[in-house]
Amino acid sequence: MDKVTTRENLTWNNEFWENPWDQGGLAVISLFIIMIFFLVMFAIVFGLLPLPEKVNECEED
Known part of the structure; x- marks a missing residue:
């Protein structure tokens, strides 16, 4: 049973990575x-x- 699910997952995974639209998305x-x-x-x-502190031009004189 594990071999069947693993094989199906690998097939879906390979199909995903082979499609450039899926990779772009x-x-x-x-x-x-x-x-x-x-x-x-x-x-x-x-x-x-x-x-930053603002310098008042009037105070500098």
Whole structure:
């Protein structure tokens, strides 16, 4: 019984990797997830940085 299910799983797995549309879809989904991850990290890093102090030109004189 295990040999039958393993053979069916291998067939489906090989069919998936041979189809370029499935590979492209996987690449697009992966890039989308990575982009969201980097945007969240960007927001966290720059949200934690302190704001630069503004220099008032009138006070310098």
